[in-house]
Amino acid sequence: MQSELETSVRLRFAPSPTGYPHLGNIRTVLFNWLFARHHGGKFILRIEDTDVARKVEGAVEAILDSLRWLGLDWDEGPYFQSQRLPIYHEITQSLLQKGHVYSCYCSPERLQTMRQEQAKRKQPPKYDRRCRDLTQQERAQMEATGVTPVIRFRTPLDGETTICDLIHGPITFKHDTLDDFVLLKSDGYPTYHLAVVVDDHLMAISHVLRADEWLSSTPRHVLLYQALNWQAPQFAHLPIILGPDRARLSKRHGATSITEYQKQGYLPDAMANFLALLGWSLDDRTELLSREELIKHFSLERVGKAAAIFNKDKLEWMNGVYLRKLSPDEFAQRAMPFLDRDLPESVKRPLDSSYVSRVLSLIQERARTLAQAPQLASFFFLDELQYDTGLLLCGKLDAQSTAKAVTTALQYLEGVMNWNATDLENILRPLAGELSSGTREFFGLLRVAVTGRTAAPPLFQTMAILGKEKCLKRLNTALQLLSNLC
């Protein structure tokens, strides 16, 4: 049975469609989602599209896609603030009547020069409240000029507001460090401060988990809640995620949008696990947690305060762990699109799925991302291998003895009836001693001939999958290359 607290837990993710969601955004969603699911509450999606100018085409779809990819489902929404304008207007009217807000007629130009002068005088940039106490007559005059005013909040001149952050504890802000912020823009759209407060209240949001960058605007929101006579939700400000250079995550840090990680072949579960550990931990040793375990154990008490630097190496490692945990079938199913996308064009499509499955069984353990699969497996698909002939001579043997070794191997292989890994090994292993200094050299030589590389999956399994015809052909090619060196 759920307690009353649990049924009333309502979280939300409220991105603005001004770009594609990046790691930081997604980590925030994850925490919101985990908290909601942990408490059996609701998770709501709301699009804060109140900035017409900065709106980015396709951003909303990218947000929805990212959430779906990560399996972060929502119970309500998406709501769009741009469709809720009348609500904000109505609330603004009531605030106006109660005297909590006022119309401001200052032009953007005036505000800008004001700020410039403040900067020159090393003063904090703050609205000088010129329109705060206009007389009725002055207001009428301004209205008559036809300028559309903005609506500003009448911030108390003295006193202070203490917010009780669930992660940081109590934090006090003096009102005289705040200014009269804008609630309604002249284009009729609300600012973030108005819209977020109104919607969080109307949507009965119980907990606001958002990034630390919002911490200093929280007193404004609390003041607004008070003016509206509404109960404020609980706030929890999450540590920010930084790039390796300790700067905020941005384009410069390579893959920043979450869809990019999808393209690079990371698994949603690995991503979620990794992101959960950025700012949260279960204990001193548990690192690998399934979706269910994350939900079960997530709590705000175990969220840290310090900003975290994104460590891609660890993400890759973890993704490798998840990749290896997949069943062979599932791995093949997931890797197939990547092969299709990234294998050279010369490779005929559609790919033979049963061949692909066998190939991928050797790749699974070696790939840290799905996008590495095509590169790891390419020699299985190519007709002609391109490699440096010198690789054939990496051991102590000269070109002639090497050629002899290959020739002998070919002789034996041609007669093989059952082309499988065990038989191949049984035939080739005894040859290593007589033809070369040992298995390392002999098998190494064959490996280069058959795969074109010095690092590849186990030789005999590789040959078995490649098939007799292809192997013999490649060994003959190697022989030709060697004859050029003799």
Add this chain to the structure above:
RNA sequence: GCCCCCAUCGUCUAGAGGCCCAGGACAUCAGCCUUUCAAGCUGAAGAUCAGGGGUUCGAAUCCCCUUGGGGGCACCA
């Protein structure tokens, strides 16, 4: 300039006064396994707990200062 937040190995972190001359993970290095690679196993190195003052019998843990880092101060969110 003002306000706010933060500070444990390179990185993610454990640590809520004695269990810590600080534990785990990634990365690094070495060894084992082995036909190469990967995986796996074992081990090493890596943090005077930013610095300085207190409080205390005792501090990474509490308080203060300093320093450093980050965030905010738009008719952006």
